[in-house]
Amino acid sequence: MLQHYGPQLVNLFAAVLLLLSFAMLSQRRILSLINLYAAQGFVLFLSTALVAWLTGQHHLYGSAALTLALKVIALPWILHFLIRRLNVKWDVETLINIPTTMLVGIVLVILAFNLALPISQLAGTVTHSTFGIALASVLLSFLMMITRSKAVPQVIGFLSMENGLFFAATGAVYGMPMVIEFGVALDVLVGALILGIFVFQIRERFDSVDTRHLEKLKEH
Amino acid sequence: MAPEIALLLASPLAGGIVLALFGHRPRAAEANIGFSLLTLVAAAALVARVVADGPVTVAGEQFFIDSLNVFLVALTAFVAMTTAMFSAPYMRIERDHGRVSAGGMRLYHSMYQLFSLAMLLVLTTNNLGVMWVAMEAATLTTVLLVALYRTHASLEAAWKYFILCGVGIAQALLGTILVYFAAEKILGAGVGSLLWTHLDAVKDQLEPTVMSIAFVFLLVGYGTKVGLVPLHNWLPDAHAEGPTPVSAVLSGLLLNVALYALIRFKVITDGALERPFASHLLMGFGLASVVVAAFFLSRQRDVKRMFAYSSIEHMGLITFAFGMGGPVASFAGLLHMTVHSLTKSAIFFAVGHAAQKAGTQMMADIRGLMRVNPTVGWGLMLGTAAILGMPPFGVFASEFLILTTAIAQQPWATPILLVSLGIAFASIFGKVQPMVFGETNARRLPHPPALVPVFTHLALVLVLGLYMPPYLAAWYRQAARLIG
Amino acid sequence: MTSVPGLVAQFAVLALAVLLAPMLTGWVNQCRAWLQNRSGPGLLQPYRVLDKLFSKEVVLAHNASPLFRGAPYLIFGCLALAAAIVPKIGTDLPLNAAADAIALVGLLALARLFIALAGMDVGTAFGTLGARREMLVGFLAEPALLMVLFTASLISGSTSLATIVEVLAHKEFVIYPSLAFAGVAFTMVSLAENARIPVDNPATHLELTMIHEAMVLEYSGRHLALIEWAASLKLFVYSCIGLALFFPFGVAQRGDWLGLLLALPVLGLKLAVGGFLLALIETLSAKMRIFRAPEFLATAFLLAVLAMLLHVLLGG
């Protein structure tokens, strides 16, 4: 039965992933932002596991496990730990208001779909149609980083972009070879750690985590 | 695994680990130099081997050395070693001034070695995925170094450096995925279709539309690391706020390595598409970088920031040269890469000492270097003359070749290039001259500055300007043919 | 024609010019006296002045340098050579090949340079003031004179004075409008150069107005005599140039000995008429303010350039 509904399920997971990206774009509270990121990680894990089971690509099980460990458990825990130490539960104000961000998001999704059309037609994989969605989620997380002025949401935007890339990889080519998966995962983990350290140093130096304080280096 | 490459990669790794533990010890700087020297010896051995029996693939085609990346390996190892020599007294003075803690010294030395490991990995690997991972590692190692002083500005610079480069490299990952996607159709799944040598063999069968989209992502990705203009904003802050050895290595080497990666992909994309899409993009970005950077120069007040913009301008010129393509232009691009990294690192060494001596990086407060310490003054003056393309030095030789080919192939671009080079000359020389000449009350520093690296670099650049040893010329021509 | 008779003729002409020059100055002063209805000191007065000055002892300023003492001899030598070069009665003298029109102007400029330097040498206010004014007149008059000579040489096709006189004198008579302009310009230039009334008063020692006299204020004895003699030689040279360019009739043909002798009285007559005209101009006009002199000379310069343009336009 799973065999028959497999491709629709993968498309469903892709749609949910896109929905989560939109939700993160419009989210005000930081805590729910982190939970949404964890949810996105979980959907990615399910989709990878499903594809692994459908296509019998055993190395995808490994990458699914890696996603689960890293993007569902480790990183959200680090982010929660960060929020608790900085005791910041304030809501997140954005540079441009939410409705316009959503509009821009929609335009980006249309652009991503058109762009991905030729590639998805060429892709032989069962999940070829999801490449457009993956590209859209990458662009949306890019937009999220631009519109957020606080440091932590920018970090979350960066991490969700990594999710989008992983989804694109599984969508187009059933994931990159294992050694690359490990390398990328390691880089993302170290990156998150370093960003955490930075947020602490910025907090200690500027006693606020708003990037608007980080505007001294400019041309006069 | 061929012994040279093993040693080449093992010594910085070992250095990184050892110095992570003993980095704060007084003898740590000498150890740092030792490890870099070991790497240089390995690189020399590798060069000898490649010169002797041509391109070599090692360890099941995971590593691939040909004439293009072997001279970059040699250059990276050499400049890393000289920067280590320069950083010994420099960091000791910074330590005495209390700007760097014991932990900071440990972090500095270990990250320094890991950074050279990352760069050498990018240069030697044949696997495009590993290349991406190594490039990301290079960014990670340097972002902490940029924030070493924990001042207001260095934190801001590090944050911007990380966010912008992180986003940029994410695009590069998407580009690599697409290249893998296109290659997989012909070479089948698995690591095989990520190896550059395989891709190079089948590059004309690759799917054109996918390759063009992939090249766009890669250009935005690695272009951010090279500092091409619309994506350059992080570069001046990162190069100016970190400790000077870091700025020297960033400006001198990391930009070259990023451009090398971009060139590797350009070779494949050119093969895949018949129309010169990739070359036109490179030329466009290169020209924009030269023009915009030239205009930035005259607004600068911080000396390292000014030379960071000069790096953007020179990288733009090199990208323009590779964009033009053809044997002479590529030859000039490679030559310019070499002389630019040698000269720019020499300038940063001299600027480092000058800034330490005057206690500030603001050009208005640095005066009369010739009076206080003639060697630093002369180092800065000759370095500036070299970087501005004054003839006896090698930078003029490569600029002459680039401009003459530009006159032949793209006559419309030449006046624009020349005007911006002229403006750059006017602004940089106008600001450096008062720094070097004139009266001052700056005091001498306890530790004598290590200026051997400055004058070895400038001597090399002078030699390249006047007399090109035939084997080096043959080497560059071979690499230029490879780029096509 | 470097044969011996040629050299003798050349030396005779030179001696004649040097000796007759003070006579011309005397004649001009005499005419001026008559025009101002006073009797005047007589024709030979300049010779008497020269003789008196030569016999007086030289009084030299403490600050005077060897240049101050040597300058009069050099100035006198230059002007004597100039007198020898300008063709007065014959056109085939050996010295003609040595210098042409441009060299003549150069020679006069050399004399002016040294007299100005001598004026500045003693270091008093008058000397430097005079030198400055002399050079002001000089740097405007010299190009005008050069342009006048160029007009003549364009007409005759050569800058050698002998050829110019030959072409103008012996070819058939043609009205040259460009020469008319050149003539007016030449008269204005010669008035300025010889320190005559409109630009400078030769007789006065009034500090505010004197140009030529201010420079030679410090000279005395034989040096002053030589300077005075040189000044009259200069007037003689300018008159001869004027006659050679604009009234060249009566000059002997090449190699015609008899004509040479006949030309002498004709020259004397022409000089007398010229001297009288100069005296007439001097009595009729008053001295201009020093800063009107540049406009006066600028008009002379423009007239001379206009003459050249006319020649190019009308071909004659």
Add this chain to the structure above:
Amino acid sequence: MEPGPLHATLAAAAAWLVIGAAGLIRPRNLALSSRFLFPAGAVVGLALAAAALEGVFSAPHSLVLPLGLPDLPFHARTDALSSFFLLLLGAVAVGVSLFACGYLRPGEGTPPGLQCLYYHVFLASMALVLVADDAYFFMVAWETMALASFFLVTSDHQHAEIRRAGYLYLLIAHVGAIAILLCFGALQAGTGDYTFDNMRAVQPSAGYATAAFLLALVGFGAKAGIVPLHVWLPEAHPAAPSPVSALMSAVMLKTAVYGMLRVTLDLIDQPLWWWGVIALALGLVSALGGIVFAAVQTDMKRLLAYSSIENIGLIFAGFGLTLIFRGFGMGALAALALTATLYHCLNHAFFKSLLFLCTGSVLHATRERSLGKLGGLIHRMPWVAWCALIGSVAIAGLPPLNGFVSEWLLLQAFLLSPGLPQSYLNMLVPVAAAVVALTAALSGYVMVKFYGVVFLGQPREPKLAEARDAGAWERTGLAWLAAMCIVLGLVPATVIGLLDPITRALTGHGMASLAQGWLFLAPLQPERASYSPLLFFAVTALLVALTWLAVRAFYHGRMRRAAPWDCGFPFQDARMQDTAEGFGQPVRHVFEPFFRIEQHVPSPLDARPSYREVHEDRLWYWLYLPVARAAEYATSLVTLLQRGRISVYLTYSFATLLVLLLFVG
């Protein structure tokens, strides 16, 4: 191949480089460089001059050096034109190096060893510029010359205005170099081969040739100091030590003239006539502008620098005339004009370096450069005074000396040219001759001011009393240059014989007919015009001797010293002499529109009345400041790209990505 003039030149350049490097051994030791290295430099200069003299008459030699780029090694070549300029370089280098031996003093600006290095690298690079035979070698030598002279100009760099002068000089030199590089680009017309032989072979189209000529005019004009790009010259020459400013004025400006001749008459074979009109116009404007500004200067070295601009203007006017004649195919007249141009290059090299060296001696004796604080030096420095007199008479273009000969040739070229087919041009040439005559007269005025105020009259400052005359080395240098001025003035026929191979090579017509035997000088035919300096000098000397003897014989030689005439005012002192500003006042009054004058005249009620007058070059306000303001505005626009906000930076990279994707998709 047997060692010809080319090998000698390269050997001389190498020798100079070695001497320069030797200076570095003990930079602080004065005796080493002044007693040993500079004389060696002078000897090398003499050897170079001898080799060049032989080179002028021999056939062109060429050679490929192992240095340079792999596919464009250095090509070197000597032919008649380059040998002539090498002769000029060698001869002047001898005089200036000898002078420099005595001139170096300890504790003045950079240590003597370093100055010896810059000086000899400067000489070597000029020699290499003259033998370079491909674009790369030429550019390397050209900019090394600029760099070496920059370090010489800023040798005592503690004064701010010297640094400013150095910067301005190198900036305009760099702009010139860019134009020259573009000119070579246009000359190779797409063949990609940058050797001069290829440029001679390939016939560029009219458009490329005109572009090349105009770029060469800008490039070489910037280095020569032609009017729009001349502002660096009056700043840089006075800032440099005197031997250096002598060398820069005498030889470096001539390398620019050499470059112009090489590009226009050798590489572009068929010049168009209207190029000549541009060069003629620019030359005349520079000449008149230069001399008018020279007349109002109060600093003796600035005065000489502006006079250099005037002489270069005359040279470019002659060059313009050559192009006009060449354009209309009148070979003989072109040869005459070219002979006048080259002769004036030679003359200017000698009398200008002589005058700069004299100012150097005065500067060292009195430590004073402004004319207002000098005077009466003829009594204490007779040797320097008499050499300066020879230089002044020569530069004023007065008969017995060399200045007059080249001026005479130039005026003859102007006069013999009414046969031009272009009607406008026929009108223009007389006006041009008028401007040349006016400039020559003005140069007389300037030299009277320079010589009179510095050497004659009473000393304006008490401390001038202990001024000592020049040392032995300095005297030999001055004597050598003065002797050359006199020789070039008295025997022009032999010098014209030296120029004949060059004019034959460049314009196809020789000027052998010009020299009627060694005595007379008559262009085309003797009866048209002839001038014999030797006869002229002999007769003048004879007349002077005769008068002196006659006065001694008929009268007496008694003489008595007394106080000068003070017109009854007893308190006359040295300050009452005419000052430099005063002497320049008539020219300032006549040429009012040339200057931008700011005058501060004290009011009658002023407690401490002071008179200050600043007159500047209008061009500075019409051309240079607007360009600087435009550059300032452009850079302020660019800073909008970097306002410091991270989200804006992210938007840039996002927008670039989207645009490219749209473009590709």
